[in-house]
Amino acid sequence: MSDKAEVVIIGGGIIGLGLAWQLADRGINDIIVLEKGYIGVGSSGRAPVIINQHRTRKEMITLAKEGVKTLEELPTRLEFNPLFRQDGSINLASTQEEFDEIRKNVGLQNSLGVKTELLEPHEIKELIPPINEEKILGGAFIPSDGIPNPYAVLFGHVNALTKMGVEIRPFVEAKKIKVRSGETKGVTTKNSDINAPIIVDAAGGFAGEIAKTAGVKIPIQPMKREVLVTEMLKSSIDPAIISAHGNFYLAQMLRGEFACGSTAAKDGDPTLDSSLEFLRWISRRVVELIPQFAYVKIMRQWAGVIGVTPDKKPIIGGVNGVEGLYLACGLGDYGFTFFPAVTRLLAEDITSGETPDLLKPFSPERFEG
Ligand SMILES: Cc1cc2nc3c(=O)[nH]c(=O)nc-3n(C[C@H](O)[C@H](O)[C@H](O)COP(=O)(O)OP(=O)(O)OC[C@H]3O[C@@H](n4cnc5c(N)ncnc54)[C@H](O)[C@@H]3O)c2cc1C
Missing domain, CATH: 3.30.9.10 (D-Amino Acid Oxidase, subunit A, domain 2)
Incomplete structure (x- = not known):
């Protein structure tokens, strides 16, 4: 079976779903999200999430601050209550x-x-x-810190994305990222070939494995x-x-x-x-x-x-030398806190072709060479 999409996102955790929402909100809804298990099988469904801003580096505090603000706004954004209780x-x-x-x-x-x-x-x-x-x-x-229900946040996104026309495919594993002449061509799964010019690796702790199939090494x-x-x-x-x-x-x-x-x-x-x-x-x-x-x-x-990652910072951004391949991984212990900011910034990067300044400290470039 052959398929196509404008964007394929590998990984249906909070980063993959959050990014799909950000792209769809910017008018790109020809998206397929591939998830090898059920939604929530990864760390996003296993975290008793504390949205906390006790970070020690400027760039991380900035990400965390946006996390809290977005969680507060999520009921309006998703028309879904993430049950965010702010007891600090x-x-x-x-x-x-x-x-x-x-x-x-x-x-x-x-x-x-x-x-x-x-x-x-x-x-x-x-x-x-x-x-x-x-x-x-x-x-x-x-x-202002607090605790949301992670499943409410995940399924709030699933509901919103479905209404926005995004296709989520649970129990479909990406086997290979296809690259030709330095350009991303698509993703191979067990039963299909999906052609797409933009692929995002949001495969959480296992992001390194699928990146390897595109010839990209990431230190996750x-x-x-x-x-x-x-x-x-x-x-x-x-x-x-x-x-x-x-x-x-x-x-x-x-x-x-x-x-x-x-x-x-x-x-x-x-x-x-x-x-x-x-x-x-x-x-x-x-x-x-x-x-x-x-x-x-x-x-x-x-x-x-x-x-x-070795410097405990996420890896977010485009890969040099592989046009159309983006990484959104390495979120470590604070991916739920950081997801609103990193997915918004990456969506801006993908749609405008310009990397926002706030995203630069997280560029994959720092591990190249
Ligand atoms: C016990 C625990 C407690 C935590 N507590 C907090 C906390 O208090 N606050 C906080 O902010 N964060 C916390 N975190 C961290 C947070 O949960 C993660 O950083 C965040 O969920 C990462 O999201 P993700 O989408 O990158 O990864 P995941 O949720 O792991 O999603 C990646 C998905 O990719 C899928 N996948 C992998 N390979 C493929 C493939 N080849 N094809 C298709 N799909 C694939 C996986 O099945 C998985 O569902 C905690 C994590 C854990 C485990």
């Missing part, structure tokens, strides 16, 4: 070094328009009464992130908690369960296996910080795979 998030320090670092970042975040408050331990205790004050030296609180490492959820509890802790000290987070979800996860992982493990090691590790840390959790039941565990 707090980044906790347990050592003087961490507190100094947080203080520095608070200055940078405020200078870029992200309202961040530096809090003393007693102020944190007021905000989170069950916290063990002895374990904290201070923290940074961002009131798939990394496992594990999570557990507790039984449902009465609403008890409003802000999401991030521990700078322990590389872990916990946040109460809409239905009352707490999701606890970590941003530390064994490098390069691309499997979806849950481990007893993680269960023990995270339980110990959470109970140290909030002793009452010793009495809370753990209900489930799962894992997701994210794509991480």
